[in-house]
Amino acid sequence: MDRSGRGDPGETLNLLWRTPRVRSGRGRPPKVSFDKIIVAAMALADRDGLDAMTMDRIADSLDVGTMTLYTHVPGKAELTDLMVDHAWRELDLAPEGPWRERIERYARQNVALHERHPWLRQVSTARPPLGPGLFARNDFLLSALFETGLTAAEISAASDSIITFVDGASATLAEHSHAERISGQSDEDWWDDRRVFWENIFDPARYPAIERTWNDGGFDRSPAEAAAKAFDFGLRSLLDGIEVMARRSG
Amino acid sequence: MDRSGRGDPGETLNLLWRTPRVRSGRGRPPKVSFDKIIVAAMALADRDGLDAMTMDRIADSLDVGTMTLYTHVPGKAELTDLMVDHAWRELDLAPEGPWRERIERYARQNVALHERHPWLRQVSTARPPLGPGLFARNDFLLSALFETGLTAAEISAASDSIITFVDGASATLAEHSHAERISGQSDEDWWDDRRVFWENIFDPARYPAIERTWNDGGFDRSPAEAAAKAFDFGLRSLLDGIEVMARRSG
DNA sequence: CTCCTTTTTCGTACGTCCTACGGATAAAGA
DNA sequence: TCTTTATCCGTAGGACGTACGAAAAAGGAG
Numbered sequence: 316m317d318r319s320g321r322g323d324p325g326e327t328l329n330l331l332w333r334t335p336r337v338r339s340g341r342g343r344p345p346k347v348s349f350d351k352i353i354v355a356a357m358a359l360a361d362r363d364g365l366d367a368m369t370m371d372r373i374a375d376s377l378d379v380g381t382m383t384l385y386t387h388v389p390g391k392a393e394l395t396d397l398m399v400d401h402a403w404r405e406l407d408l409a410p411e412g413p414w415r416e417r418i419e420r421y422a423r424q425n426v427a428l429h430e431r432h433p434w435l436r437q438v439s440t441a442r443p444p445l446g447p448g449l450f451a452r453n454d455f456l457l458s459a460l461f462e463t464g465l466t467a468a469e470i471s472a473a474s475d476s477i478i479t480f481v482d483g484a485s486a487t488l489a490e491h492s493h494a495e496r497i498s499g500q501s502d503e504d505w506w507d508d509r510r511v512f513w514e515n516i517f518d519p520a521r522y523p524a525i526e527r528t529w530n531d532g533g534f535d536r537s538p539a540e541a542a543a544k545a546f547d548f549g550l551r552s553l554l555d556g557i558e559v560m561a562r563r564s565g
Numbered sequence: 566m567d568r569s570g571r572g573d574p575g576e577t578l579n580l581l582w583r584t585p586r587v588r589s590g591r592g593r594p595p596k597v598s599f600d601k602i603i604v605a606a607m608a609l610a611d612r613d614g615l616d617a618m619t620m621d622r623i624a625d626s627l628d629v630g631t632m633t634l635y636t637h638v639p640g641k642a643e644l645t646d647l648m649v650d651h652a653w654r655e656l657d658l659a660p661e662g663p664w665r666e667r668i669e670r671y672a673r674q675n676v677a678l679h680e681r682h683p684w685l686r687q688v689s690t691a692r693p694p695l696g697p698g699l700f701a702r703n704d705f706l707l708s709a710l711f712e713t714g715l716t717a718a719e720i721s722a723a724s725d726s727i728i729t730f731v732d733g734a735s736a737t738l739a740e741h742s743h744a745e746r747i748s749g750q751s752d753e754d755w756w757d758d759r760r761v762f763w764e765n766i767f768d769p770a771r772y773p774a775i776e777r778t779w780n781d782g783g784f785d786r787s788p789a790e791a792a793a794k795a796f797d798f799g800l801r802s803l804l805d806g807i808e809v810m811a812r813r814s815g
Numbered sequence: 816c817t818c819c820t821t822t823t824t825c826g827t828a829c830g831t832c833c834t835a836c837g838g839a840t841a842a843a844g845a
Numbered sequence: 846t847c848t849t850t851a852t853c854c855g856t857a858g859g860a861c862g863t864a865c866g867a868a869a870a871a872g873g874a875g
Binding site: 592593594595629630635636 | 849850851852853854855856
């Protein structure tokens with residue numbers, strides 16, 4: 316009865332924390348491994364998108380039968396969880412420098428991660444797979460925030476809001492920088508559609524604030540640039556908010 | 566070549582802004598309408614989740630053949646876009662009160678919206694359907710922010726970061742309050758799993774900051790309470806950030 | 816070498832889902 | 846009555862995930 320597109324949480328949990336199996340030597344030698352499947356699936360999703368990542372194609376790219384995958388992985392939902400955790404493990408989170416710098420580094424790394432793996436925006440929202448990747452990230456953020464002297468509850472809340480914002484904003488950024496590839500629409504066509512929309516469909520009388528922002532040049536930047544500005548502003552505000560709270564309490 | 570799970574943007578755009586068709590009187594009388602299909606689809610997704618919302622079941626709930634739907638809607642991707650926009654139109658966005666209050670009202674409304682329509686978290690991230698619902702929301706936020714005296718570019722960035730944060734945090738909140746229904750796992754089982762995880766799987770030596778936060782009571786709150794705290798903190802910080810910027814510039 | 820046990824491989828088949836196609840159907844107008 | 850127009854919807858096909866079970870390939874025992 317899985318309605319969220321994710322597999323049984325317990326099953327995934329065991330896979331995420333599993334220690335590599337020790338083979339007895341007996342039995343037919345495996346052609347693929349747990350890890351190779353994850354890597355192949357990620358490569359496919361990176362190149363052709365999450366929808367193109369089918370069990371058939373993953374198996375093909377590994378030169379095995381489709382059903383062979385099911386010896387190593389319970390199903391596609393679990394495989395997706397494993398991919399997400401594997402991606403998060405790519406974050407390079409050295410605990411160095413002052414706390415604010417560390418969190419900014421995390422934010423930049425997260426953007427780069429979404430650039431490499433644009434499919435993350437389709438799966439990485441709420442209810443994340445509770446694997447080593449997630450825990451490493453959370454540990455990094457909590458560890459940085461302990462330097463502020465806030466209470467554990469405050470730190471936890473601050474960490475959660477940073478995760479929420481950075482994940483969402485990274486997804487938006489990656490969305491824009493991959494837009495051409497995703498929509499199959501060239502940048503020129505995009506601007507054309509946009510012009511047609513503003514000229515023919517948009518009714519300024521109905522949305523005066525949008526009209527005014529448009530006239531004042533608020534939309535002159537490309538979507539990617541605008542998203543980057545929003546990212547910077549939001550992150551700065553959150554970090555400032557943490558500093559204010561720290562000064563008040565300590 | 567749609568890889569994002571969304572339909573042709575141009576097609577959806579026309580549907581979103583379409584004026585109700587004037588029937589000539591000729592032709593077989595319709596059994597369903599555009600709007601009824603959207604409402605039925607939303608009811609299904611609300612009750613049973615997005616995965617359970619199939620074209621077959623939507624048609625059944627309307628007492629028509631499956632293919633009848635395709636007379637009114639090009640396909641499922643477009644229907645999903647229409648549902649998202651329809652949901653956004655439910656936001657009650659009266660432009661009253663000081664700007665900060667207005668944005669807080671928007672935030673609360675958005676949480677309520679995600680409570681009513683938990684499937685939004687699976688579709689409402691980047692690349693939103695550019696319909697009346699989106700524009701009404703953006704107009705509301707921009708209109709509120711104009712009171713701050715910031716430049717159009719600053720307002721646009723601030724608005725975008727609020728949208729990113731509020732959407733992500735609302736999704737997390739709704740996720741937790743619907744967790745039981747989604748996972749089919751009772752609250753007791755959830756806490757049991759949690760205990761098993763901390764006792765058997767979690768390695769404190771590897772994640773010292775998490776261990777410390779745990780010991781300091783940082784995780785004592787229920788996930789829903791913790792998410793609410795993160796929501797409040799993040800929104801307050803963003804609004805403070807806007808105030809600071811406004812004071813600096815004018 | 817032969818047989819048994821263990822482990823992995825993978826072809827077949829089924830159920831679900833979206834949707835292209837085209838004939839049937841029901842109204843209005845000529 | 847015949848034509849035009851708009852809608853309804855049964856059938857069929859293709860894509861996908863995966864249950865099942867037989868076949869294959871290794872080690873070890875006799």
